[in-house]
Amino acid sequence: MSADKIELGDSARLQDRVCIVTGAxxxxxxxxxxxxxxxxxxTVAVDRDVSEIGAHATMAIASDVRDEAAAQDAVATVLQRYxxxxxLCTFAAISRxxxxxxTTAQTWAEVLAVNIIGTANWAxxxxxxxxxxxxxxxxxxxxxxxxxGGRNNASYIASxxxxxxxxxxxxxxxxxxxxxxxxxxxxxxRLRAVxxxxxxGPAR
Numbered sequence: 259m260s261a262d263k264i265e266l267g268d269s270a271r272l273q274d275r276v277c278i279v280t281g282a283x284x285x286x287x288x289x290x291x292x293x294x295x296x297x298x299x300x301t302v303a304v305d306r307d308v309s310e311i312g313a314h315a316t317m318a319i320a321s322d323v324r325d326e327a328a329a330q331d332a333v334a335t336v337l338q339r340y341x342x343x344x345x346l347c348t349f350a351a352i353s354r355x356x357x358x359x360x361t362t363a364q365t366w367a368e369v370l371a372v373n374i375i376g377t378a379n380w381a382x383x384x385x386x387x388x389x390x391x392x393x394x395x396x397x398x399x400x401x402x403x404x405x406x407g408g409r410n411n412a413s414y415i416a417s418x419x420x421x422x423x424x425x426x427x428x429x430x431x432x433x434x435x436x437x438x439x440x441x442x443x444x445x446x447x448r449l450r451a452v453x454x455x456x457x458x459g460p461a462r
Contacts, residue, residue, distance in 0.1 A: 350372060
């Protein structure tokens, strides 16, 4: 895999491609599903609650990204129906806010479990079929704050920085086994474009 840019708007790349989107009920997840569907992709929506995903998903899976076994089972279900996985986009994330001195161990555990461990769980789940096919695209979603920094959100910003580092690691670790048709990419969304859940409760 390489860290080259992926052109998600290229219809030739997405026609009949199997694209998994985690955090699919959020604003960015929904927009991505819509765009993928417009480009002819077979879209798989993943979230804890998929009841309002809509018609842009050809398949919807209710799953908690923090559960590694559930991620493996969900990918197996996708493979059973479609036979492959072409793209994974990881939008599932939460934010609890607060500077470091106000961030409890519980908050760190909650945020990291969804944002980085959840991302890693799904990347790991699709790596097997992508390596077998010697083709695939990983689009791991971070934040501009991972590069520029920010205030009053220590756990969230740190988790997004970890996603950036993970993407680079994946590109290096799997470069040999996943040749030119494979990519590991990190999209750092701009702050104004994203509204991450902040309320306590179930995480996407």
